[in-house]
Amino acid sequence: KTPLLTHAANSTGFLNMLTAAKEAEVKTFVYASSSSVYGDNTEMPKYEDKTGNPLSPYAVSKKTNELYAKTFNSAYGMKTIGLRYFNIFGPNQSPNGPYAAVIPLYMDALLQNKAGKFFGDGEQSRDFTFVENAVQANVKAMLCENKNAFGEAYNIACGYKTSVKELYNILKEAANSDKEAEICPPRTGDIRDSLANIDKARKNLGYNPEIGIKEGLEITLKWFKKEFYTVLD
Template sequence: MSTTRVLVTGGGGFVGSNLVRAALARGAFADIRVIDDFSVGLESNLDGCDVEVIRGSILDPSALHLAMADRDAVVHLAALPSVPRSLRDPMASHAANATGTLAVLDAARHAQVGHVIVASSSSVYGSNPALPKSETDWTRPLSPYSASKLATEAYALAFQSSFGLPALAFRFFNIYGPGQRHDHAYAAVIPRFAYAALVGEPLTVHGDGGQSRDFTYVETVCQVLIDAVLRRVAHPQPVNLAFGTRTDLRTVLDELRLLVDRPLTVRHEPPRPGDVRHSQADNLLLRELFPGIRPAPFADGLRHTVEWLRSRLGPLTARVHGEVAPSGSLSARTVR
């Protein structure tokens, strides 16, 4: 086992809790501490995990100071995700994502933490039409969320240059997988589609469905993050964390039809402001830094995601298929 003591900010969130569970399963780190105010993530995501949890915000200096003590590395995942959310409240996105990152980096610097990984986003490319998108391409954010993520990576690399804090800024590309929430206004497309398909509701597509994304399975992301921490990987520029695939929403719908084995009702609505048409990563730098990583194929990852969600929505999906669900068997936690 590594002797590395890790802090995961936002450890109760989708990626954070998957990372915690993957690291514990591998025995990757000496110990793991989480800081999360659970405004986005769920405390129950960490049920059964042998980790120390500090319930607090990264914007709270006292909570952050406590969380940062005696850590060797930080994986900074705490954020307010979602383009639409940032359009409704730009200041909240800026505070959590830009100011929050600055607070984490400054706390890490003062605590003499040896390595920091931060999560940026493919949305920073914005209106740049180039495909695939290379880390050296120009960026042009189209939303407050995208701008806040550009600030996230810029601050991390600036701290590396200015203060010698080893840093790695990953640009995440549409991560999906088990544990991703479908049940809030800003849910990502894969869990929204999977839930609607399983319970027989219409699937809402913003636009014509021809828009494409470089979907990345969360298990693969966690493998990269763990390897990056263990080997203390740092780099002077951002790194795309995706594998150069392009899957359009029509293909996602086709795959879901096969998985649920019935027709789907699709409802089209106008495109959303701030959304980009196509996204695809140039993954040359990622493969150079992490040559041993093999990504999960999209069809396999989607199948695991649907199976995970089906296992938690059993009574609801049973009703869709005309089966009789046991009375009172659907708990509040199950539908969350």
């Protein structure tokens, strides 16, 4: 809704950080990109070299940042590594606010014995990735000595997809709820499916996601109940 502000914060801000890091002779510059750079490319799984047309100013800004980072690597020899996160979840995610993610929203609803919402048939799928896997990727990137890794962007995910319906059922069981999801009309602009190929990150960074979605959801739900619903315990 505010493309100028998006550009100022994401792209101009990013270029300022790159420039400052270059001047400070930072050893390695690791930055957050996004799976949104795949845009209208519907191929599955997503490979890093096959991005589509961005579908939002936010996605444009993330793609722009990748180009800047790649250029700083080739022009100035700066060691840059971009991480394209796929649906990161875990403790400390809030169910409040306009950008609340689906997992904390479902947890919040089910722990109050309310129904979560499917925008569509619930068969939409995502490559949900527990936050500790993302942390591992950042540490691997920060310590990377592989010269072939720099100037590139990498998918950070688990490499398998889970439907929204499957996700809801896992959480429903874990929360001891019998609430069926409320079916709502599909939302314009929502991506139907998302799945990452993580071979490049495995090869160049040594990335190896260790916590799967079910274990990650159990950890997150335990934290969520303690943080928001201690009375239920």
